[in-house]
Amino acid sequence: MRAVILRSFGGVENLEYVEDFPRPEIKEDEVLVRVKAVALNHLDIWVRTGALAVKPDLPHILGSDVSGVVEKVGSLVRNVREGDEVVLSPGLSCGVCYECLSGRDNLCRYYDILGLKTKGGYAEYVKVHARNVVPKPKNLSFEEASSYPLTFLTVWNALVRKGNIKPYSRVLIWAGSSGVGVAGIQIAKLMGAFVITTAGSAEKAKRCRELGADMVINHYEEDVVSKVREAFREGVDLVMDHVGEKTFRKSVECLKKGGKLVFFGTTTGSNTQVDIRYVFVREIELCGTYMGVGADLFKISELFERGLLKPVVDKIFDLKEAHHAHEYLEASKHFGKVVLRVT
Numbered sequence: 001m002r003a004v005i006l007r008s009f010g011g012v013e014n015l016e017y018v019e020d021f022p023r024p025e026i027k028e029d030e031v032l033v034r035v036k037a038v039a040l041n042h043l044d045i046w047v048r049t050g051a052l053a054v055k056p057d058l059p060h061i062l063g064s065d066v067s068g069v070v071e072k073v074g075s076l077v078r079n080v081r082e083g084d085e086v087v088l089s090p091g092l093s094c095g096v097c098y099e100c101l102s103g104r105d106n107l108c109r110y111y112d113i114l115g116l117k118t119k120g121g122y123a124e125y126v127k128v129h130a131r132n133v134v135p136k137p138k139n140l141s142f143e144e145a146s147s148y149p150l151t152f153l154t155v156w157n158a159l160v161r162k163g164n165i166k167p168y169s170r171v172l173i174w175a176g177s178s179g180v181g182v183a184g185i186q187i188a189k190l191m192g193a194f195v196i197t198t199a200g201s202a203e204k205a206k207r208c209r210e211l212g213a214d215m216v217i218n219h220y221e222e223d224v225v226s227k228v229r230e231a232f233r234e235g236v237d238l239v240m241d242h243v244g245e246k247t248f249r250k251s252v253e254c255l256k257k258g259g260k261l262v263f264f265g266t267t268t269g270s271n272t273q274v275d276i277r278y279v280f281v282r283e284i285e286l287c288g289t290y291m292g293v294g295a296d297l298f299k300i301s302e303l304f305e306r307g308l309l310k311p312v313v314d315k316i317f318d319l320k321e322a323h324h325a326h327e328y329l330e331a332s333k334h335f336g337k338v339v340l341r342v343t
Ligand code: ZN
Pocket: 093, 094, 095, 096, 097, 098, 099, 100, 105, 108, 109, 110
């Protein structure tokens, strides 16, 4: 099959397009999907460069966010049939441990992400367990459908499950133009919250407002903490931070007493210092989150089908051009998702 494979860790030149990679063989409880589109995530870059503690065996195939058509199902599979249009849930878990059965599959001891250690969707075909296959929203193109699983699952977990967001919450979402930023603005608005976000240009700020942001701060020109405090003297209820080292302390300083920081992702690094007195005196909650609960993807997909959430695809590249797509994502010029069209 056609695929973009990673032969060794490092720069974009390590992404190699081939036409003769072996097609995956499915087991009786698995599904083979013909990939139509696969969206990029920062995770793809970290896996490519070998920056993570967990590394896949090489050659590897990246790609966590897949849409496609069911090509073949194992003998035990009942939830989908050949020809069904689907999106794949990127969190891979065992399905039978205590955490999985308690609806916290993202805490499964065997947890993996499609494209992390398991071969992903930069290929003509990918296989997953039947539990990872969700119907594609009918109103979305394959490119649009590939754009939301990982980011929206992660943000749903952070804002709704862990952040306990309410219609009266005041929320700060960092980097509104990123994949998770776009998801954060929309989910927070859907829950009725007042949304503040940050953007690096007037054009990006405009697009954040179009997505529903009530207030946008240019983080290059303005001090985010002061602007937040100008708007709400006591601070905000909830902050979602996926930027890491550069923003973590500011996130804590933007919170009101009793506020909560939900955080995941470290695009600027993972070391930070916070004065813990500031945290405990104000009863600030620091809440790490990781991916999301797989079942939520069914509900998120329904919200897309009803038009309550909107996919934001910035640019589509052909599968062969995966290396250019990586360069483009790393240059941070995008607004929303970068997608590879596969078939
Ligand atoms: Zn498990």
